[in-house]
Amino acid sequence: MEEERTIAAISTPIGVGGISVIRLSGKNALKIANKVFNTTLKIEKIEPRKMYLGNFIAQSFKEKCMMVWFKAPNSYTGEDVVEFQCHGGTVIANGILETLIENGAVLAGPGEFTKQAFVNGKLTLDEAEGVMDMINAESESEVRAGYNLMQGSLSKEINNLQNELTKMIAKIEVTLDYPENDYEEQTASETIDGLQHIKEKLEHILKTSQTGQIVKNGSKILILGKPNVGKSSLLNAILNFERAIVTSIKGTTRDILEETYTYKGVKFVLTDTAGLHEANDVVEKIGIEKAKKAVNFADVILLVIDASEPLTQEDEEILELVKNKKTIVVKNKTDLKNVVNLNKYNFKHIVEISALNGQGVEDLKNLIYNLVIDENIINSNLMLTNMRHVEAIKKALKFLDECLKGLNAGITLDVVSIDLKNLWMALGEITGNNNNEEIINEIFSGFCVGK
């Protein structure tokens, strides 16, 4: 039911500002929040209009953030509203939004928060017309943005998949509606094969959507390593300019330093956890715990090791932490000596550089790029960055799995077609083609039926 769903969206401008606000509105707002937000208080104890600090548990990271609950009807929309305030930038905000959707929220439609506000009597009658104008304006700009994304090969790809599905459904439906015609029946195994093919393609597209996000929002690169292995000089070498990192941190309350650079047109966000440790000289205290959290945010980890010395206990702890992550081991100070032995870790990517004289830095940048970006994807323009499209594809994949489940359980095709049509409609949300008449047209144009 439209007005009983709980909607979610990022309420602050995307990619700008120090913090992001993600808003949830609806009957289940608090319930959903409770599933993903850990605080010391029990949910029953949470009071409206109070800020709570806690951990937001997203799929791929944990984020320390603030939560506030506005109890209905004393909220912007007049419904229960929960807002999360997290670090700025798009990766975390998107991750939080995605997690909320996975837990039962629905991506808010254009102007939907304001619409709800009006519906619940939070806005005056005079404002109604403005609301109505806004809905279509926002929707159109979204459609336009979506249309731009859909230009080119992605649009073709999804259209093709939907067409394949149209043919498959028509072949099933024609034998149901015209059982007396002598058409060959679509078999379950044929259907399974066809669906597997569509599934692979959709999963591929979904994978590329993550690449798309990276291109849009930048990829997170984390520099790790014990003190004095040359992290700061590596940062400087990559950024290609001299910078007194320690100075830039002194006196700030930020616990993570971020710098961005662009390589082959892609934005990279370099994060150095080191500065804080060294500046406060509390490495032992913060130690492995701090690193653990940072590791989960990163797309790629640069683990810096002093090549001139054997591994210490601290090195080993960090190596243990990142061994299952996308990691590049950077052996620094190779201009001095190269005595360190990493054989027992099996790292795929080990580079040797000298941050001091810049040797090997260019190769390192290239390697980072290759690890993050699948060039095939960039070049084929198969990118999906629109959250709504991502949601539609995820929904499509869910229905597809339901189809396969039914078929494998021996359910007849006329019943499985319930999910087939749902799958077809989900793709239609992207292609804009969700008129059932299409399938009927396919029946009549593809098959000679009738008395």
Added chain:
Amino acid sequence: MINNFDAIVIGSGHAGCEAALALARMGQQTLLLTLNLDSIAFLACNPSIGGTAKGHLVCEIDALGGEMGIIADKATIQRRMLNSSKGPAVQSLRTQTDKIMYHTEMKKVLENTKNLFVKQGEAKNIIVKNGKVQGVKTLQGDTFKAKAVVVCTGVYLKSDVIIGKVRTNSGPNGFAPANHLTASLKKLGLTIRRFKTGTPVRVHSDTIDYSELTEQCGEDDIQTFSFMTKTPPKNVIKCYLTYTNPHTHEIILNNLDKAPMYNGEIKSEGPRYCPSIESKIVRFSDKSQHQLFLEPEALSTKEVYVQGFSTSMPTYLQHEMVKSVKGLENAHIMRDAYAIEYDCIDSLQLYPTLQYKNIEGLYFAGQVNGTSGYEEAAAQGIIAGINAALFLQNKEPFVLKRNEAYIGVLIDDLTTKGTNEPYRMMTSRAEYRLQLRQDNADLRLTQKGYDIGLVSKERYKVFLKKIKQINEFKEQLKTVVSPKKIEKMFNEKSETVPKVGISIKDILKRSNITVEDLVECFPEFKKYPYNVLKEIEIDVKYEGYLAKQNIQIEQSKKQENTELPDDIDYKKIKGLRLEAQQKLNQIKPLTLGQASRISGVSPADITVLTVYLKTLVK
């Protein structure tokens, strides 16, 4: 002779009969005006009722208290359940019907129905004053007064029958056409369109060589159309299957210039799903043969209908074509095949009650709305009749939703999307088809039919008994039995025997166990009739899918139940896009749900409408 009625139904085809019966049974003094008493409920095309989705419609008409199912059962001479190897949703009853018996029986019912007056005469003018219906004037000079009129003129409006070069102003089967009413409809603001359909040859049974043809026999233990039929009809005839061949195709392809469909003689829209043999051959040239079914028209005649051989070729070519088919080498053609063109209206001008938007009390049903098929016509007839009666009684209209009945899908499609060719019902058109089955039509609709006063006490009693038995059986599903009791059955059906007790429901859930097996193993269930057992079996076996569809239905309910006032001027709602404004003003949907299905109305427009509706409340 009285001249004042509550309602007048124009036309006595399948729509007209149901409309008139619904009105009369709901207590309205009703006049059924027909061009010819001998054409009442005439099966002008194939001697068959039912088939995929159409069988569903018949069961629904029956569940509402209509007549088609009862008479179709009476006149059945062969019956089969189509799709019996598939799921329960798409199983459809198709019967061969004795067309003479069907006509006679329906005429008998009409003549014996209280409040119903049947009269031969041609409607010429519909009298309207101040946007309200007043009555009907006939060509013969009579004036009949009524506050409601249901137009069910079928394919008779200014109809032309076309055979080769010969175009005759005639109704189907040589019956007279209705040439005068179109002008009156135009005057009332209706958009008149021209559609086309056709029918094949009838041949003399004794001149067919059946020896090498494939027999098609009926089936005995299957559901009937009517929930009231106690003794299922017997299979007393056989049908036969033969094929066209390359020679037949050659005759047609060599003479396409003589085919009215291809030489420009026929310009009107024909149905894609019921193509003439010439269009099948042209459009699907890769097929070397097409099926032809030979179906007896009635027990009292030797005429045989050649299904699949619809054409408007000149008669001498029809003869050549028939001769080229195996079994028909010496066939004597008793009636020629023909195409028929006729006037119909644009169904988008109707509300889902089937009332014309501009005139209170004026309803349309059947082929005049641009549909095809007896069942589609009858389904509209009963709804138009019901709504005309409710209108006369000053009661709320009766509209079935898409999740309630195929009838709902049919009428929603007609009044929301419209149609550019004769519309045929298909199971693919119903998004909730697992819910909309033949077997549960009574469970879906009989209470509603009773509430509006159409379902008889007798039918209602049968219905209540079924409900009671279903509930009783449902209770027993929870009973847990010991593995020992079912061991033999499970082993025979190659199901793994559970180690602990198992409920009746879980037994029935097993894919290899049917409800028949269950009854075999637990004789105490033998007391339940077959239709009750089947209902439970479907409920249990498809529980997951039914639940899934129910969620979707629930989700759509809010929109479906949100009514839109019919006096909204959508042009004045600023937030709507221009296309949406125009479409909404044209169609004037009754609910937000109907609005959302109009092509050209976007989800954002629906959101705007939601907000707009709230401003009205304030």
